[in-house]
Amino acid sequence: MGLFSFIKNAGAKVFGIGKTDKEEAAEAAAAELKEEAAAARKLEETIRDLDLKVEGLSVHIDDDAATISGQAYDQATREKAILVVGNSNGIATVDDQMTVEHKEPEAQFHTVVSGDTLGKIAKKFYGNAMKYPEIFEANKPMLEHPDKIYPGQVLRIPELD
Structure with missing residues (x-):
């Protein structure tokens, strides 16, 4: 599908306490990598917890960019997984590298x-x-109630049957 843009600081917090001071650059870089890896694992866990079927799921985070790969069961699952990652605080772009087992039309997105x-x-x-x-x-399952949407959140808008 490609690269998707999100509002970096509008989503759910998965990154924990944030970045360390610049004074210790080597330690800060190592801590950031560790934090990014932990956030990526948390996002993978969230996708599985939401029962989104993606085989071989992998999320990689580099600064404010995330890459997601694996094989989604269908297009809706693919798009929902992208939104779980992109609607997370600290993520500005999602590079979708997923494949889809069962093809169907792509939905539009709305911020x-x-x-x-x-x-x-x-x-x-x-x-x-x-x-x-x-x-x-x-x-x-990303939305729990129709009234609980927030500015900056990206939603799937599917075609009507």
Whole structure:
């Protein structure tokens, strides 16, 4: 699918305490690598915990860029895994290197802005605000409630059947 951009500081916190002082550059670099590796493992764990089926899942983080690879069961799973990684605090881009076992159409993505609701987003993409459950369902299990979206969050907007 390619490279996706996200708002770096808008997502869930998975990076822990942050970066160390610049004074000890070697220690800081080693600590950052360790922190990035731990964050990558945490993201992999989160994807598995959400029961997203990605065989051979691997997440690599370098500064604010993440690379995700593996074989997703279907396109929806692929897109949800990308969003789990990209909607994490500290991630600005996700390089998608995943393959898909069962091909289907790609969804559009929408970055939530202040004042957005799923109804407003549904109206924009589908012409009908009452289609918001389609967007909510397409973003489960990352969304737990239709009213709990936040500015900067990226959502999947699937094609309607």
